Amino acid sequence: MAEYNSLPLVSAAEQFAKLPGIGMKTAQRLAYFMLNQPVEDVEEFAAEIVKARHSVHCCEVCQNFTEKEVCSICGDDRRNHKVICVVEAPKDVSAIERAGGFTGTYHVLHGLLSPMDNIGPQDIRIAELMKRLTGEVDEVIMATNPTVEGEATATYISRMIKPMGIKVTRLAYGLPAGSALEYADDVTLQRALENRNEL
Amino acid sequence: MAEYNSLPLVSAAEQFAKLPGIGMKTAQRLAYFMLNQPVEDVEEFAAEIVKARHSVHCCEVCQNFTEKEVCSICGDDRRNHKVICVVEAPKDVSAIERAGGFTGTYHVLHGLLSPMDNIGPQDIRIAELMKRLTGEVDEVIMATNPTVEGEATATYISRMIKPMGIKVTRLAYGLPAGSALEYADDVTLQRALENRNEL
Numbered sequence: 346m347a348e349y350n351s352l353p354l355v356s357a358a359e360q361f362a363k364l365p366g367i368g369m370k371t372a373q374r375l376a377y378f379m380l381n382q383p384v385e386d387v388e389e390f391a392a393e394i395v396k397a398r399h400s401v402h403c404c405e406v407c408q409n410f411t412e413k414e415v416c417s418i419c420g421d422d423r424r425n426h427k428v429i430c431v432v433e434a435p436k437d438v439s440a441i442e443r444a445g446g447f448t449g450t451y452h453v454l455h456g457l458l459s460p461m462d463n464i465g466p467q468d469i470r471i472a473e474l475m476k477r478l479t480g481e482v483d484e485v486i487m488a489t490n491p492t493v494e495g496e497a498t499a500t501y502i503s504r505m506i507k508p509m510g511i512k513v514t515r516l517a518y519g520l521p522a523g524s525a526l527e528y529a530d531d532v533t534l535q536r537a538l539e540n541r542n543e544l
Numbered sequence: 545m546a547e548y549n550s551l552p553l554v555s556a557a558e559q560f561a562k563l564p565g566i567g568m569k570t571a572q573r574l575a576y577f578m579l580n581q582p583v584e585d586v587e588e589f590a591a592e593i594v595k596a597r598h599s600v601h602c603c604e605v606c607q608n609f610t611e612k613e614v615c616s617i618c619g620d621d622r623r624n625h626k627v628i629c630v631v632e633a634p635k636d637v638s639a640i641e642r643a644g645g646f647t648g649t650y651h652v653l654h655g656l657l658s659p660m661d662n663i664g665p666q667d668i669r670i671a672e673l674m675k676r677l678t679g680e681v682d683e684v685i686m687a688t689n690p691t692v693e694g695e696a697t698a699t700y701i702s703r704m705i706k707p708m709g710i711k712v713t714r715l716a717y718g719l720p721a722g723s724a725l726e727y728a729d730d731v732t733l734q735r736a737l738e739n740r741n742e743l
Contacts, residue, residue: 350638351600351609351610351611351615351616351634353595353596353597353599353600353609353611354596354600354609354634356595356596357592357593357597360588360589360593360596364574364577364578365573365574366570367574373635373638374564374565375564375566376596378563379563379593379596379597380596380597380600382597384597384598387593387594387597388594388597390559390593391589391590391593391594392590393555393556393558393559394556394559394560394578394586394589394590395586395587395590396552396555397555397575398552398556398579398581398583398587399583401550401553401579409550410552410579412550412551412552416550417550434576435550435576435579436572436573436576439572
């Protein structure tokens with residue numbers, strides 16, 4: 346930013362610009378907002394975020410974010426602990442829980458295999474998943490994103506699990522609800538046809 | 545947010561949701577990002593913003609944000625201190641400086657008159673402006689936004705200044721550059737016609 350902006354504004358804006366999806370213009374707007382707030386409010390904002398970061402850690406079972414040893418899903422007796430849904434990130438757990446209907450448990454990988462970015466099996470939480478499979482598990486649902494990395498990770502893990510005699514499934518591909526055929530991409534349309542269901 | 549989100553995530557997201565233009569969904573995304581960052585980075589983020597808020601104060605001349613006693617514009621001898629451009633907020637100073645071409649100084653009101661919100665003349669920095677006018681001033685440019693409050697504030701202040709024999713001007717209304725006549729609102733089009741210039 347140019348010299349006509351005061352130094353505190355520039356440094357606050359630089360911090361906000363580090364956040365994902367926040368460009369320089371929005372960062373500056375947020376910085377202006379912050380510098381206009383009472384000192385106590387700014388201190389509370391900063392302290393709460395630092396506190397949240399300090400108190401969060403990964404559930405020792407499923408690796409999802411929690412402030413406890415074992416997260417509220419893994420600690421819930423009403424859930425089916427024999428079904429494990431494998432996802433890339435904690436936000437995917439939120440998404441599936443928000444959608445509702447799933448009563449099993451989760452396993453958060455905290456990343457996807459990506460040889461391009463030098464991310465191998467030891468960089469994501471695959472070992473922790475394999476350890477859970479020594480217990481009584483009926484099914485592992487691979488719920489990684491339908492991207493190249495998501496597919497590769499799902500395939501890699503399923504090849505490790507299948508020899509153990511555990512059922513491995515993958516989320517269905519198809520048309521998104523409320524969408525139109527004419528706007529669907531080729532791959533999605535092909536998959537929707539291949540996986541057609543009887544009515 | 546529902547109970548399946550961990551407490552640290554919820555409290556971090558609540559802090560981000562306080563920012564302007566950040567809804568609950570974006571706030572949650574930012575919270576996820578933060579909880580994934582190294583502790584030191586989160587602490588730096590928080591500390592820098594608090595530091596910026598502590599070090600910022602208003603220029604004792606123009607009331608713009610600065611970390612010094614007198615801001616870099618008011619302290620610049622090359623600028624014309626006899627011309628004062630009156631704006632609502634520090635971000636307006638940035639906007640005009642970014643546009644370039646203005647060589648005078650500024651006065652930041654830190655708000656606009658708004659009887660609806662119980663904001664009167666004593667709540668914005670009008671007294672500080674009047675004090676500056678006892679010195680040598682040729683022109684005061686009212687550069688508040690072209691809104692009801694911006695207009696009212698410009699009119700109010702110009703009525704106070706005119707009896708002092710100082711020239712008071714207002715930013716021009718008209719069509720924005722690159723716009724199309726057919727999309728211009730009625731008021732803008734009327735003003736553009738009224739204030740037409742000879743070619």
